Amino acid sequence: MPDMRWLGHTWSVTKKTTKKKVAPRLGRPPATDSAGTRQRILDIARLAFAARGYDASTNRSVGADAGITAGAIYHYFGSKLDLYIAVHDDVQERVYSQFSDAISTPPTFRTKIEAVLEAAHEMNKEDPSLAQFLGALRVDMRRNPELKAALQHYAVARLEFFDRIVDHGVTTGEIDPSQREEVSALVLVLLIGLTDAVSGNPSTHRHAVDAIKALLEGKLIRDVS
Amino acid sequence: MPDMRWLGHTWSVTKKTTKKKVAPRLGRPPATDSAGTRQRILDIARLAFAARGYDASTNRSVGADAGITAGAIYHYFGSKLDLYIAVHDDVQERVYSQFSDAISTPPTFRTKIEAVLEAAHEMNKEDPSLAQFLGALRVDMRRNPELKAALQHYAVARLEFFDRIVDHGVTTGEIDPSQREEVSALVLVLLIGLTDAVSGNPSTHRHAVDAIKALLEGKLIRDVS
Amino acid sequence: MPDMRWLGHTWSVTKKTTKKKVAPRLGRPPATDSAGTRQRILDIARLAFAARGYDASTNRSVGADAGITAGAIYHYFGSKLDLYIAVHDDVQERVYSQFSDAISTPPTFRTKIEAVLEAAHEMNKEDPSLAQFLGALRVDMRRNPELKAALQHYAVARLEFFDRIVDHGVTTGEIDPSQREEVSALVLVLLIGLTDAVSGNPSTHRHAVDAIKALLEGKLIRDVS
Amino acid sequence: MPDMRWLGHTWSVTKKTTKKKVAPRLGRPPATDSAGTRQRILDIARLAFAARGYDASTNRSVGADAGITAGAIYHYFGSKLDLYIAVHDDVQERVYSQFSDAISTPPTFRTKIEAVLEAAHEMNKEDPSLAQFLGALRVDMRRNPELKAALQHYAVARLEFFDRIVDHGVTTGEIDPSQREEVSALVLVLLIGLTDAVSGNPSTHRHAVDAIKALLEGKLIRDVS
DNA sequence: AATGAATGAGACTTCATTCAT
DNA sequence: CATGAATGAAGTCTCATTCAT
Numbered sequence: 001m002p003d004m005r006w007l008g009h010t011w012s013v014t015k016k017t018t019k020k021k022v023a024p025r026l027g028r029p030p031a032t033d034s035a036g037t038r039q040r041i042l043d044i045a046r047l048a049f050a051a052r053g054y055d056a057s058t059n060r061s062v063g064a065d066a067g068i069t070a071g072a073i074y075h076y077f078g079s080k081l082d083l084y085i086a087v088h089d090d091v092q093e094r095v096y097s098q099f100s101d102a103i104s105t106p107p108t109f110r111t112k113i114e115a116v117l118e119a120a121h122e123m124n125k126e127d128p129s130l131a132q133f134l135g136a137l138r139v140d141m142r143r144n145p146e147l148k149a150a151l152q153h154y155a156v157a158r159l160e161f162f163d164r165i166v167d168h169g170v171t172t173g174e175i176d177p178s179q180r181e182e183v184s185a186l187v188l189v190l191l192i193g194l195t196d197a198v199s200g201n202p203s204t205h206r207h208a209v210d211a212i213k214a215l216l217e218g219k220l221i222r223d224v225s
Numbered sequence: 226m227p228d229m230r231w232l233g234h235t236w237s238v239t240k241k242t243t244k245k246k247v248a249p250r251l252g253r254p255p256a257t258d259s260a261g262t263r264q265r266i267l268d269i270a271r272l273a274f275a276a277r278g279y280d281a282s283t284n285r286s287v288g289a290d291a292g293i294t295a296g297a298i299y300h301y302f303g304s305k306l307d308l309y310i311a312v313h314d315d316v317q318e319r320v321y322s323q324f325s326d327a328i329s330t331p332p333t334f335r336t337k338i339e340a341v342l343e344a345a346h347e348m349n350k351e352d353p354s355l356a357q358f359l360g361a362l363r364v365d366m367r368r369n370p371e372l373k374a375a376l377q378h379y380a381v382a383r384l385e386f387f388d389r390i391v392d393h394g395v396t397t398g399e400i401d402p403s404q405r406e407e408v409s410a411l412v413l414v415l416l417i418g419l420t421d422a423v424s425g426n427p428s429t430h431r432h433a434v435d436a437i438k439a440l441l442e443g444k445l446i447r448d449v450s
Numbered sequence: 451m452p453d454m455r456w457l458g459h460t461w462s463v464t465k466k467t468t469k470k471k472v473a474p475r476l477g478r479p480p481a482t483d484s485a486g487t488r489q490r491i492l493d494i495a496r497l498a499f500a501a502r503g504y505d506a507s508t509n510r511s512v513g514a515d516a517g518i519t520a521g522a523i524y525h526y527f528g529s530k531l532d533l534y535i536a537v538h539d540d541v542q543e544r545v546y547s548q549f550s551d552a553i554s555t556p557p558t559f560r561t562k563i564e565a566v567l568e569a570a571h572e573m574n575k576e577d578p579s580l581a582q583f584l585g586a587l588r589v590d591m592r593r594n595p596e597l598k599a600a601l602q603h604y605a606v607a608r609l610e611f612f613d614r615i616v617d618h619g620v621t622t623g624e625i626d627p628s629q630r631e632e633v634s635a636l637v638l639v640l641l642i643g644l645t646d647a648v649s650g651n652p653s654t655h656r657h658a659v660d661a662i663k664a665l666l667e668g669k670l671i672r673d674v675s
Numbered sequence: 676m677p678d679m680r681w682l683g684h685t686w687s688v689t690k691k692t693t694k695k696k697v698a699p700r701l702g703r704p705p706a707t708d709s710a711g712t713r714q715r716i717l718d719i720a721r722l723a724f725a726a727r728g729y730d731a732s733t734n735r736s737v738g739a740d741a742g743i744t745a746g747a748i749y750h751y752f753g754s755k756l757d758l759y760i761a762v763h764d765d766v767q768e769r770v771y772s773q774f775s776d777a778i779s780t781p782p783t784f785r786t787k788i789e790a791v792l793e794a795a796h797e798m799n800k801e802d803p804s805l806a807q808f809l810g811a812l813r814v815d816m817r818r819n820p821e822l823k824a825a826l827q828h829y830a831v832a833r834l835e836f837f838d839r840i841v842d843h844g845v846t847t848g849e850i851d852p853s854q855r856e857e858v859s860a861l862v863l864v865l866l867i868g869l870t871d872a873v874s875g876n877p878s879t880h881r882h883a884v885d886a887i888k889a890l891l892e893g894k895l896i897r898d899v900s
Numbered sequence: 901a902a903t904g905a906a907t908g909a910g911a912c913t914t915c916a917t918t919c920a921t
Numbered sequence: 922c923a924t925g926a927a928t929g930a931a932g933t934c935t936c937a938t939t940c941a942t
Contacts, residue, residue: 034922037922051367051368052367052368053278053364053368055280055281056280056368056369058914058915058916059915059916059917060914060915060916068922068923068924069923069924069925070915070916070917070925071917071918071919071923071924071925072922072923072924074916074917074918075922075923079916079917080916080917108449109446110446110448135421136364138421139278139361139364142276142277143276143277143278143281144281169446172449173447173449174446174447174448174449175445175446175447176447179436179439179445181429181432182432182433182435182436182439182445183436183445183446184432185422185423185429185430185432185433185436186432186433186436186437186440186445188418188422188423188429188433189414189415189418189419189422189423189433189436189437190414190415190418191418191422192418192421192422193413193414193415193416193417193418193419193421193422194414194418196360196363196417196418196421197410197413197414197416197417197418198410198413198414204406204410205410207406207407207409207410207411208407208410208411208413208414210407211404211407211408211410211411211414212411212414214404214407215411215440215441216440216446217448218443218444218446219443220400220404220407220408220411221334221335221394221399221400221408221441221443222398222399222400222401223335223399223442224333224397224398224399257904257905257906257941257942259904259905262905262906280932283931283932283933284932284933284934285931285932285933293905293906293907294906294907294908295932295933295934296906296907296908296909296933296934296935296936297905297906297907299933299934299935300904300905300906301905304933304934305932305933305934482920482921482925482926482927484925484926487926487927501817501818502817502818503728503814503818505730505731505911506730506818506819508910508911508912509911509912509913510910510911510912518926518927518928519927519928519929520911520912520913521912521913521914521915521927521928521929521930522926522927522928524912524913524914525925525926525927526926529912529913530911530912530913558899558900559896560896560898585871586814588871589728589811589814592726592727593726593727593728593731594731619896622899623897623899624896624897624898624899625895625896625897626897629886629889629895631879631882632882632883632885632886632889632895633886633895633896634882635872635873635879635880635882635883635886636882636883636886636887636890636895638868638872638873638883639864639865639868639869639872639873639883639886639887640864640865640868641868641872642868642871642872643863643864643865643866643867643868643869643871643872644864644868646810646813646867646868646871647860647863647864647866647867647868648860648863648864654856654860654863655860657856657857657859657860657861658857658860658861658863658864660857661854661857661858661860661861661864662861662864664854664857665861665890665891666890666896667898668893668894668896669893670850670854670857670858670861671784671785671844671849671850671858671891671893672848672849672850672851673785673849673892674783674847674848674849709901712901733935733936733937734936734937734938735935735936735937743901743902743903744902744903744904745904745936745937745938746902746903746904746938746939746940747901747902747903749937749938749939750901750902754937754938755936755937755938
């Protein structure tokens with residue numbers, strides 16, 4: 001079972017304590033489906049934050065796309081920042097539970113990385129906004145101190161997730177211990193590059209994933225020296 | 226004794242240590258260097274745009290860091306957008322003249338790419354804000370239609386620059402023609418990944434460059450299957 | 451005892467007697483009448499635009515006179531230009547429905563013009579800001595290209611309204627066809643002169659209307675040559 | 676000789692005392708012709724103030740059109756307001772010396788008014804900016820308290836100029852004493868109407884002048900009742 | 901006599917947020 | 922649960938004006 005300690009930890013940075021999640025009642029739902037509205041806001045907000053980032057995504061536009069007014073968002077989330085954090089937690093959960101599953105079976109560094117790449121590609125095909133949100137998140141955390149303060153913890157956890165895969169490669173002998181840091185940096189570059197460079201285009205994303213896999217097997221570039 | 230009140234507002238890059246609010250004089254400050262001020266604005270704006278992006282970088286803060294008021298920026302640049310474009314042109318020129326020089330001598334795809342990586346690393350050591358600006362630019366172009374309209378042309382040119390290197394690799398036989406698109410996507414992922422993932426940290430950047438070079442030679446990951 | 455702090459900011463048309471700076475509450479004020487506020491903005495804006503013109507009328511002052519902040523105007527109108535257009539449409543409707551009614555019954559050119567003059571006088575007595583707005587409009591359209599673009603259509607329609615009356619005078623034989631242009635120019639001069647010269651003063655306006663009517667009957671100036 | 680007492684009185688509202696007008700030196704003028712520059716500023720400013728009014732005419736644009744920078748205007752005029760007043764005094768002198776000349780010979784009210792109309796028409800053909808400036812002046816005085824304070828005196832004098840012609844008409848018996856105020860209001864309406872309605876178009880201006888003259892002779896509109 | 905660098909005030913506008921209903 | 926009226930802070934930009942050169 002994958003290590004998921006770093007999931008499920010809610011950081012409420014705002015003053016207002018998030019209202020207790022009311023368990024969905026049995027029987028006929030009321031005219032307006034509260035949980036449904038909340039989820040709709042979350043989905044719309046993810047798309048908005050992924051496409052335009054934190055600052056340029058306005059409560060008004062998110063609300064409008066979700067069929068409500070800007071003020072109504074505050075029934076579900078204490079602030080714009082809280083909404084961002086909720087979106088983040090949702091994305092984090094969905095992406096890293098997939099990644100965790102993906103790496104659980106393959107025995108080697110290379111096969112684990114390949115499994116992550118394939119999982120990333122599948123997710124990208126299904127809903128590119130997940131990867132795009134994570135790409136935007138990195139930028140927005142640099143740009144907005146409040147975001148950084150609230151989500152730094154997870155960013156570190158994401159780095160550690162990949163470091164553990166690299167550590168495994170050292171264990172299996174695939175990676176020379178003296179090159180652990182190089183490989184670690186490379187993995188970062190590849191994963192972040194995939195997200196930032198090609199997550200908008202499934203077919204290019206496919207090409208990139210294939211290229212990386214070939215490269216890891218030493219099969220992409222021929223020597224002509 | 227000469228009147229030196231005007232010293233009170235020069236180069237006050239401070240933010241909170243408002244030293245006693247020395248009332249700045251009206252009128253042209255003595256001994257000002259117009260070209261110097263313009264360059265200072267450009268440099269500070271590059272740092273700001275790189276760190277916080279277009280929207281979050283305010284004329285006020287750029288002006289304050291340059292020792293002038295927000296309005297004075299308009300003495301040198303017609304609008305915030307014009308300032309951004311001027312920074313862009315400056316960065317573009319500096320980075321791509323280096324890249325062009327770098328690829329001119331090496332004979333093969335791999336050596337050309339390695340030369341680009343080394344040039345990128347040197348620039349990153351000297352002034353990381355160049356790469357960071359280009360990374361931020363990609364994000365800001367997605368987020369801001371005006372930026373996109375103004376700078377799309379250059380973005381395409383940058384892609385073509387790398388495509389030409391890949392084409393050369395096909396010519397030399399290093400790259401199988403059927404894999405040109407894969408390699409093209411890979412180069413993008415690597416370059417953008419380098420910029421977005423590690424340009425803030427010279428030593429990690431070094432590790433990443435070394436890892437990529439080793440990988441291109443098929444020497445990084447051993448096969449243990 | 452009810453909380454009445456919010457009374458502090460209602461209808462504060464004052465300018466200098468800032469009575470103790472009662473901090474206004476955030477949020478929706480109690481017992482507000484949205485349509486009433488909108489109409490209040492419209493009325494106050496008409497007075498402001500009539501008195502000081504488009505540029506010199508600030509959102510801040512209009513808002514203050516309407517008991518709200520400058521930004522709140524945007525709750526009702528999309529921009530300052532939109533507000534101006536809304537005021538214009540309101541004035542246009544009120545004035546020209548009166549004028550249209552006035553000319554419908556009288557059979558001749560002279561009686562139609564007299565009816566227009568009387569209608570203008572009645573309106574001027576009741577609310578001089580209507581005519582003054584139209585006078586200011588002509589100036590502001592010359593000075594502001596955006597205004598011109600938005601309202602040119604109506605300006606032409608207003609000219610045509612009077613041209614049709616003159617045409618009628620040609621039909622009845624009151625006006626020699628060779629003098630249609632002269633009379634047309636005269637009507638313009640009279641109507642615009644009335645607005646610009648005397649609309650601020652009801653009694654002088656009365657004098658002017660009477661003089662024009664006498665003149666049209668050839669009874670004002672005796673020949674002593 | 677016409678009454679010109681109200682001419683030639685300079686009202687300096689600003690703090691800075693207008694520099695003594697240096698008498699043009701004999702002999703070769705210096706490289707830059709100071710008096711020439713001053714007059715150029717005055718002419719350009721008249722056009723600008725006439726076309727766009729006080730607020731929308733910027734020192735920068737006036738300077739640019741006059742071939743100098745905005746700051747240089749302050750060598751000749753203490754402030755924008757001073758410049759406006761100087762333009763006003765110039766226009767006032769030119770227009771009312773013509774008007775004064777025009778009314779000196781004709782013996783009756785009607786012929787004096789006709790002479791004024793013809794003089795206005797001649798001036799309008801030669802340089803419409805004179806009348807347009809006076810039209811804009813009336814608007815700008817309403818809109819800008821400082822302008823009003825500085826120039827109210829002249830506005831009153833202009834009214835009195837026409838009142839004296841009306842008084843003359845009463846003397847000659849052309850105007851019934853009981854109708855003096857009506858005629859006075861009419862003259863205002865006609866003169867201001869001419870300026871505001873048709874001063875931009877010489878041919879329409881001609882039509883209007885002819886129509887007014889015919890009307891004063893009772894010859895424009897036939898009775899068909 | 902003129903330039904041009906710079907200030908400071910003020911304009912329009914957008915936005916997160918609050919709160920009566 | 923949701924609306925919509927309103928605030929206040931902040932941002933871009935313009936402009937008259939000042940003043941060293």
